[in-house]
Amino acid sequence: MSSVALGAFQVTLVRAGIHYWDGGVLFGVVPKTLWGRKAHADELNRIPLGFNCYVIQTDEHTILIETGCGDKPDRRMRERMRVPAVTPPLAEIVAEHGIDPEKIDLVLNTHLHWDHCGGNTLLTDGGVRPAFPRATYYTRRGEWEHAHERHPRDSVSYVDANYDPLVESGRMRLVEADFGPAPGIRMCLAAGHNRDMMVVTATSQGQTFCFLSDLVPTAAHLAPTWVAAFDLFPLESIANKQRWLEAAAEGNWVCGFGHDPEMAFARVTKRDGKFELA
Numbered sequence: 001m002s003s004v005a006l007g008a009f010q011v012t013l014v015r016a017g018i019h020y021w022d023g024g025v026l027f028g029v030v031p032k033t034l035w036g037r038k039a040h041a042d043e044l045n046r047i048p049l050g051f052n053c054y055v056i057q058t059d060e061h062t063i064l065i066e067t068g069c070g071d072k073p074d075r076r077m078r079e080r081m082r083v084p085a086v087t088p089p090l091a092e093i094v095a096e097h098g099i100d101p102e103k104i105d106l107v108l109n110t111h112l113h114w115d116h117c118g119g120n121t122l123l124t125d126g127g128v129r130p131a132f133p134r135a136t137y138y139t140r141r142g143e144w145e146h147a148h149e150r151h152p153r154d155s156v157s158y159v160d161a162n163y164d165p166l167v168e169s170g171r172m173r174l175v176e177a178d179f180g181p182a183p184g185i186r187m188c189l190a191a192g193h194n195r196d197m198m199v200v201t202a203t204s205q206g207q208t209f210c211f212l213s214d215l216v217p218t219a220a221h222l223a224p225t226w227v228a229a230f231d232l233f234p235l236e237s238i239a240n241k242q243r244w245l246e247a248a249a250e251g252n253w254v255c256g257f258g259h260d261p262e263m264a265f266a267r268v269t270k271r272d273g274k275f276e277l278a
């Protein structure tokens, strides 16, 4: 099931494709003898990962969280990730779910890595144009500033065409702190993967959906210490996973993971001190 009703909100997983990345990177210091039981690697040790985007439909808004990899990766990168040479625009994939992409009026990027905001814009002969022309886009100012620092560690993760044209035209707003872009919707700092990554919650009539983004990239990452080697601040990842998964378990939230290749929604429970799928 890729869509759930939560109170007055309808939440739909829109997976913008699957890619493959080195499993060791995804599980950091965890040995393959352990993670290999939860994720099946191919002959190049790559595991499947989704580009998971979610649409939240409310009475007033159609909100898109993340936009996948988009049209910017070149042929070499696509081959390396086993991504098809041509992928349909995200708007088309949204439409396949019975949602009118023209109605999307808010696009939320938890952070600006290429795999989360690549579908924000489209490359055309006339230049870069917004993929969702009606939408106001949101991300965190610190993340946008960090993207422009071009740090050798992670500069490869940032493609300016995914956000700079939107910032310049005033379509993308850079928020300074935790923020509610629409009634019931919150973007909250959950640092660790990087300094300014946010998670998104959507609460209606006492029911909450939480998009955990790369704080918990897949259902195999529920153990707080199972942190990807990508993460710039692993100790913060552990503390924030603990905190957010605790809240998810207590509140019986419906959660979405940034890159799970199969699961659309999951509830989390805490049993004998360990987080598990409910």
Ligand SMILES: [Zn+2]
Binding pocket: 113, 115, 116, 214, 258, 259
């Ligand atoms: Zn990611």
